[in-house]
Amino acid sequence: MPKVNKKILVLVAGILWTSVGLLLMRIASKWFSLLSNTEIVFAIIGGIILGSAISHFGFSNLAQKNINRINLYPNKVCIWAFQRWQMYFLVIFMISLGIVMRHTPFIPKFLLTPMYIGIGFALFSASFKYYTFLVKKVIEKQ
Numbered sequence: 001m002p003k004v005n006k007k008i009l010v011l012v013a014g015i016l017w018t019s020v021g022l023l024l025m026r027i028a029s030k031w032f033s034l035l036s037n038t039e040i041v042f043a044i045i046g047g048i049i050l051g052s053a054i055s056h057f058g059f060s061n062l063a064q065k066n067i068n069r070i071n072l073y074p075n076k077v078c079i080w081a082f083q084r085w086q087m088y089f090l091v092i093f094m095i096s097l098g099i100v101m102r103h104t105p106f107i108p109k110f111l112l113t114p115m116y117i118g119i120g121f122a123l124f125s126a127s128f129k130y131y132t133f134l135v136k137k138v139i140e141k142q
Helices: 006-034 037-072 088-102 111-124 127-142
Strands: 003-005 075-080
Touching: 003 006, 006 037, 006 075, 006 111, 006 127, 037 111, 037 127, 088 127, 111 127
Parallel strands: none
Antiparallel strands: 003 075
């Protein structure tokens, strides 16, 4: 397993969370052509409200726990250690659920769109916990 400095690990986690958040919001935006203008507005507003709540009450806390745990590691650690190994099962489940939900004809896109925007926005905004931590570390060194 490749080992990296724990600051790099925090950066990898932040980039991954940002990237996945943007990807989910991009997928949701592709469904806009299937929605009416009113549905698009509600999807965006509902997604941002949902995402803000998910970020504040869930993902930001998870990011902080990841940062705290990474901080306890020795200087060099496995590149995949930015989250607990048990969380990878949840990630696999969520990816699988997303694929099934996207491809099932029983869930209308006007319901999926705000969910994807919400989870994407939550991941994107919570990813800044990682960047804020890194900036503080850089400032502390100066």
